[in-house]
Amino acid sequence: MTTLHFTKGHGTGNDFVLFADPDGQIDLTPDQIAAIADRHFGVGGDGVIRAVKSRNLADGADALAEDDGAEWFMDYYNADGSIAEMCGNGIRVFARFLFDNGLAELAPGDTMAIGTRAGVRDLQRNHTGFQVDLGRWQLDGGEPLVRAKNLPVARPGLGISVGNPHVVVALASDDELQSADLTYIPVLDPPAPNGANVEFVVPSDPLVKDGVGQIRMRVHERGVGETLSCGTGAAAAALATRHWAGSGAPNQWKVEVPGGTVGVRMFPTEDGEHVSLSGPAELVYEGTLTI
Template sequence: MPELHFTKGHGTGNDFVLFSDPDGEIDLSPAQLAAIADRHFGVGGDGVIRAVRSKDLPEGEAALAEDESAEWFMDYHNSDGSPAEMCGNGIRVYAKYLIENGLAELGDGETLAIGTRGGVRDVQRNASGFQVDLGRWSLDGGEPLVRAKNLKVARPGLGIEIGNPHVVVALSNDDELESADLTFIPVLEPEPQRGANIEFVVPSDPLVKDGIGRIGMRVHERGSGETLSCGTGAAAAALATRYWAGAGAPNQWRVVLPGGSLGVRMWAAEDGEHVSLSGPAELVYEGDLTI
């Protein structure tokens, strides 16, 4: 049976099992990926990330067509073994993994282009660790009703697309946020065809301090369940809150999650408004696993 050398990493508690397969020679089934991510019988993680060169993966062809400098592809799978388009925390951890293992270089002021199923994403270093340009976003997915265990009534959500689908739900206070039982999958009506990550958000009081918007959030991730943090979810939550707040709402936000805090910034680009995510990335330990 093959041996797999892996690294465990996390970004604000959103944890991943990473391994290197530059030439795309390791073909793990969804069941094997889920076994690796299993917290009782495997290494344990919210997802599994394979480091593979874009040219050696069919999905990487689109990344290279978009940006020929995207040498590396983040082959990301949720903890149930299903593939995902993007992961905002995962891509920061992935960038650190590439750098620490000598697979890529990223100096101050430089940009590292990484291929994902959601498109090429640009990563830079910053004071909090790494910043990733998540690209353009859109209001997509309508306003489905969201039912969650221990929330007495269904709440309207706001569908937002950031390379992967999200539905953001506003709650009235921290007690509601804490009471939601996210060990059960929230129900969306209607159910999106691709499913969605679901973010539950409470605005801070005051909402804006020193020009920065502030919100608290919990998340149920499609294919992984509740996680301590979700990077693209934090961006979606900040975008939704800005949308609800209306004119004059800031373009910089601090999102507080169970695993820590992340920074979100919206900014104008030639092809439309982009949103970026900032936060730490940590590599915790290495090991060997028999598949």
């Protein structure tokens, strides 16, 4: 049996169970991860995150090859125990966990490199909490039809990758957004080969205020279900809305999710356009588990 010291944290209601395993000695099974994330019989969370030194994890070798400053690797798992490539809210909470536990330091204006299965991600502190560069994005996944319970007609979606797969669907009103029953998995036609997070979006009125785009979003996360927030999903939703809005649409967005508000910004780099996510990251409590 293993005694696990854990911390519970969240980013705009997207909640995680985090634990430190710098040497990579704690190897939990998918069933154990799902048991920890269970909201009735476990701690409860949308995901489980292990903080491990990149040098002590096979996936960390790729991160170190990309950036030898990526000392820490965010070993992220969905609530059902499946592996996920990236989590925008999770990486901010992961950073808060490292700093508050004295495992890493980040002075204002400095950048920290963090290894993930989607590649190395750079993170900075800002006035809202933390900002993370999610890297290059791309249109990926086509335009599948999306069926969701309580939405009577299938809607076209737009496939977008920000290191993990998303399909974004535009809805006409807040009533439609609220009526969708996301306790059921939305059906994609054709299906995504590895599944996808599905975001349902309604533009605010006006869409742009003081040069900032504004949208509201709900999401069904692959391997989890509906969550109060999804960081990479917010980025995908803002990117899709800008794509639909056409030339002249802003590169800075405010995305309202059930758990709060996050910021999204698109900006040019040498290797193409990147997208960043900013928002709060909170640690709620600590405890121990016997696994």
